[in-house]
Amino acid sequence: MQNGIIILDFGSQYNQLIGRRIREMEVYSEIVPFNTPLSEILEKKPKGIILSGGPSSVNAENAHLVEKELYEQGIPVLGICYGMQLTAHLLGGKVAKGEKGEYGKAHLEIVKENELLKGVYQNSIVWMSHFDEVAELPEGFELNAKSGVIASISNPDKKIYCVQFHPEVSHTEEGGKMLENFVFGICKADKNWKLTNYIEKTVAEIKEKVGTQKVILGLSGGVDSSVAAVLIHKAIGDQLNCIFVDTGLLRKDEGKKVMENYGKHFDMNIKMVDASERFLSKLAGIGDPEEKRKIIGNEFVYVFDEESKQIEGAKFLAQGTIYPDVIESQSVKGPSAVIKSHHNVGGLPEEMEFELLEPLRELFKDEVRKVGEELGIPHELVYRHPFPGPGLGIRVLGEVDAEKVRILQEADDIFIEELYKNDLYEKVSQAFVVLLPVKSVGVMGDERTYEYTAVVRSANTIDFMTATWSRLPYEFLDTVSSRIINEVRGINRVAYDISSKPPATIEWE
Ligand SMILES: Nc1ncnc2c1ncn2[C@@H]1O[C@H](COP(=O)(O)OP(=O)(O)OP(=O)(O)O)[C@@H](O)[C@H]1O
Ligand SMILES: O=c1[nH]c(=O)c2[nH+]cn([C@@H]3O[C@H](COP(=O)(O)O)[C@@H](O)[C@H]3O)c2[nH]1
Ligand SMILES: NC(=O)CC[C@H](N)C(=O)O
Ligand SMILES: [Mg+2]
Structure with a gap:
């Protein structure tokens, strides 16, 4: 898929939100690590490039950088927060440590309107989260807006636009308008992305990746793994083997109910494994939440590992991992901070014999539900509340x-x-x-x-x-x-x- 917007990931917690805002505009977007070679980025023929926020500081010794030639391709660039600081730093401006930073609400005073801020009203609320700030503009740049600090700058000739705040979060009142201005007004991107494209694209990718091998999928009874199972089943049919683990940490009578439900609605290979004693004995005497999460994550994989020995040619472990599981556990593709280890991400043991297959890794829950409905999964299942893999263990x-x-x-x-x-x-x-x-x-x-x-x-x-x-x-x-x-x-x-x-x-x- 080409001609979309490429997001370079510097590790912001809000990264996928940028991706999703663009998907909501029916424009294709893809998030790639900040250090993806420029040549690879250009192969994707992007209509625009967004540089995300991130925890690093441009003045730090091992700051995350991009190749400067990125700004010389005639492709519009939008720098957000760290992305703005990086642009200023690389193009000859100055970034300094602010006195106390800004966190949360600020008011945007527009001093010179441009394509990005077109139609944005004065003093709208924007959401900030930064220590550093731009102190001197690079040559060829103009100041477009202020908050307590320099809030937006641009070089319209080179189509480079920067904001210190986060237009992707819903608290930034005019954020949606600014992103639309960038995507349609500045990048002239086409509306050609729909969830059905996502399903087709993903099914094709799974077919290609798996070939004739077999896949084991952890099926939990929840929305995400059920949607993942139906997607993968659509791609490779009976090469998919689902395993539902009774961890002893499920809700009342859940094991029984889940198996009945799947029996009624799905025509797939599903096996239930009772591992409750193993999980409970490994957890005995352990009180620390992160330690418990890691134990549970490991135990899941041991169970899958053992089961896979009985399935010849099982090379992939599929999970219904979705975006929020990933972002809070570790860096996705870039360098973000760990909040808690979701069992299916941070809990995985270092040496694992499987390759992971996680087709929903970049979607948010409500997007997964839409995919589920599109795939014809029953309403009760699609709208079931999420239940974490570590279950009652946490x-x-x-x-x-x-x-x-x-x-x-x-x-x-x-x-x-x-x-x-x-x-x-x-x-x-x-x-x-x-x-x-x-x-x-x-x-x-x-x-x-x-x-x-x-x-x-x-x-x-x-x-x-x-x-x-x-x-x-x-x-x-x-x-x-x-x-x-x-x-x-x-x-x-x-x-x-x-x-x-x-x-x-x-x-x-
Ligand atoms: N009891 C289980 N047996 C097998 N796999 C499991 C089990 N619990 C969780 N998993 C695996 O871990 C993944 C993440 O769990 P998570 O709870 O986030 O998703 P889900 O259960 O599919 O959906 P939901 O968020 O609606 O509960 C699941 O998609 C599944 O692959
Ligand atoms: O499958 C999962 N494995 C986990 O380890 C895990 N931890 C949290 N959650 C679910 O994620 C959502 C956000 O949870 P938190 O606000 O507690 O981080 C909520 O829906 C939580 O239930 C998990 N899901
Ligand atoms: N949210 C961000 O991108 C922060 C950028 C940089 N780490 C700062 O603190 O200023
Ligand atoms: Mg679950």
């Missing part, structure tokens, strides 16, 4: 054992049942219960109790990168709380989590 905080898992399963089941009953399930994005290793005193039937605390968590989000807590009705919360305390032995107190992401995350570990 929702029983601290040390995990079978008894705590059982207590949590009961409480979680009540909450989810009530959400369905009250027609709230699809109004929230993800809901679950967390079991704290904290005991408190209560009174039941005139007797003192000393039991665990459960926390009810429900989040609303579009892409799972940022989220707010769900404003569930008090009456509903009251029912959930009293049912949990009355029906689940081991819990005598229920709290409701009212933290947003960021600064909290959706899961507690």
Whole structure:
């Protein structure tokens, strides 16, 4: 696929958001590592190039750079945050350490309109996140906008445009307009990208990559792996073998329900493996969240490894990994910071015999759902809340054992049942219960109790990168709380989590 917008990845947490904004405009975009040779970039015949933000500083000794000739190709360039600083630095301007940086909201004062800022109103809110700032413009550049700092510069003759803020985040009010100005006004890109193209392109890529080999896929009952399975099955049919692992950390009766459901709707090879004892014994006595995540991630791969020995020619391990799993765990293709290791990414052991096949790695959840619907997967499955691979292993905080898992399963089941009953399930994005290793005193039937605390968590989000807590009705919360305390032995107190992401995350570990 050519003639799209190429995004050079310097490791910003918001990178895929840039990609997705462009996909939303029905224009093809591709993210490549910042150090991709210029010759390779030019082969893709891009209509425009975006330089992303990133954690590094252009003045650092091993700063991430690009070949300067990139700016001489007549291809429009948009530098965002680090990308702007890099452009200033490489073309002869100066970048200095700011006094305190800017984080969050700022107002954009336009001093000279240009193609990029066309139609953008004065003093709109823009979102900033930087320490460094441009102190001197490179020759041939003009100042277009200010916030507390130099916020936007350009060299229209060379079609180079730069912004210090992040136009890709939804908090930047006029960000969408600026990106459209860049993509259509400046780059003159064509609208030729649709989800059906994505499906066709991906199916073709899978066929080509896999050839006559076999693929093992971790199927979880969740949206992502189900969509991945149907995509891969479309490409290679019975060369695909799905394995559903009962980790002992699933929700109440989940194993049984998932197998029944797949039996009804999918005509694929699926095998369930009961590995609950292995997972629980490896986790015994371990309290640190990252350590638990790594143990679980490794155990998954050991199970897949063993199963693969029974399938001749199995060379690929497929997973339903999607973009937010990747970005928070490690650098995707570039150098971003680790937030937490999602089991399917950071948890993978270093020596692994499989090659990974992750067709959804660049999509956000809502995009995966659209692909799922397009592929004809049943509604209940496509709109199921996400459930993390480490499951209740990271929702029983601290040390995990079978008894705590059982207590949590009961409480979680009540909450989810009530959400369905009250027609709230699809109004929230993800809901679950967390079991704290904290005991408190209560009174039941005139007797003192000393039991665990459960926390009810429900989040609303579009892409799972940022989220707010769900404003569930008090009456509903009251029912959930009293049912949990009355029906689940081991819990005598229920709290409701009212933290947003960021600064909290959706899961507690
Ligand atoms: N119990 C399991 N058995 C086999 N593979 C699993 C299991 N749990 C997770 N995985 C693998 O890890 C990947 C990531 O899990 P994740 O929960 O993010 O996705 P999902 O389960 O497919 O979708 P959802 O986010 O809707 O739960 C899955 O796509 C799947 O490949
Ligand atoms: O498959 C998964 N493996 C994991 O290790 C993992 N950790 C978090 N999640 C899910 O990712 C989304 C964002 O979660 P956080 O806000 O907690 O980072 C939420 O939907 C989480 O449930 C995981 N999914
Ligand atoms: N978000 C960014 O791209 C930050 C760029 C650079 N690391 C700074 O702090 O200024
Ligand atoms: Mg899942």
